[in-house]
Amino acid sequence: FLYRTAVRQAKHSQHKKSRAWDTVHQVNTALNVHTAIYRRCRKAMIALGASSVLLQRYQELKEKHLQSKTIExxxxxxxxxxxxxxxxxxxxxxxxxxxxxxxxxxxxxxxxxxxxxxxxxxxxxxxxxxxxxxxxxxxxxxxxxxxxxxxx
The missing domain is CATH 1.10.287 (Helix Hairpins)
Known part of the structure; x- marks a missing residue:
């Protein structure tokens, strides 16, 4: 989404394109941080013996889940x-x-x-x-x- 709305729109300006890519990298870094936190928390829930209902609600987060689609x-x-x-x-x-x-x-x-x-x-x-x-x-x-x- 950021690529389409920011990077692609800045095709004639190197300055705008650099800023757009910086934004993309910042969002990617934040996503990686939150993904790691979620996975650690889920692992802790399992170690603490969380119920199957709770684990069903907080499912395992896979790499394919992190790829955005146009529908979202x-x-x-x-x-x-x-x-x-x-x-x-x-x-x-x-x-x-x-x-x-x-x-x-x-x-x-x-x-x-x-x-x-x-x-x-x-x-x-x-x-x-x-x-x-x-x-x-x-x-x-x-x-x-x-x-x-x-x-x-």
Whole structure:
């Protein structure tokens, strides 16, 4: 996200580009520090005999979890309909009402609702089309039977 909004935007100025890269490196350093703290805390929880419920809530943080995706930055981007947020983005969803998390969940809900509506409509249309097709064939069957009866 920082690369797209800061580094890429500063392509004509070496000074701005250097500052943008400094910001990227600062964020990366902070991420590494917080990741190490989280992992140490989780390891301590295990050593202290934390319950499985607590360990399920505070899952192991893997490297693949630390790679950001467009969906976390902008949930309205085309092509992210089937994407889901990682477990840690929704840990405190109830505490984060009114911010970007609630916006993400709102967009996700409306996409799911639209998908259900589309599927429901498709099922209704398919049932009608099948009935129309059967009626069409029945009509032509009756018509050819009449022709056969008249020809005899």
């Amino acid at each position: 930055i902008d949930p309205s981007v085309t092509g992210t309909r089937g994407e889901n947020l990682l477990w840690f983005w929704t840990m405190n969803a109830d505490l984060q009402a009114g911010n970007w998390m609630s916006e993400f969940l709102r967009v996700k809900f409306h996409r799911a609702k639209a998908n259900i509506d589309r599927c429901t409509e498709e099922v209704a249309l398919l049932k009608m089309e099948m009935r129309w097709t059967a009626n069409f064939f029945q009509h032509h069957s009756d018509k050819w039977r009449r022709f056969a009866a008249e020809a005899e």
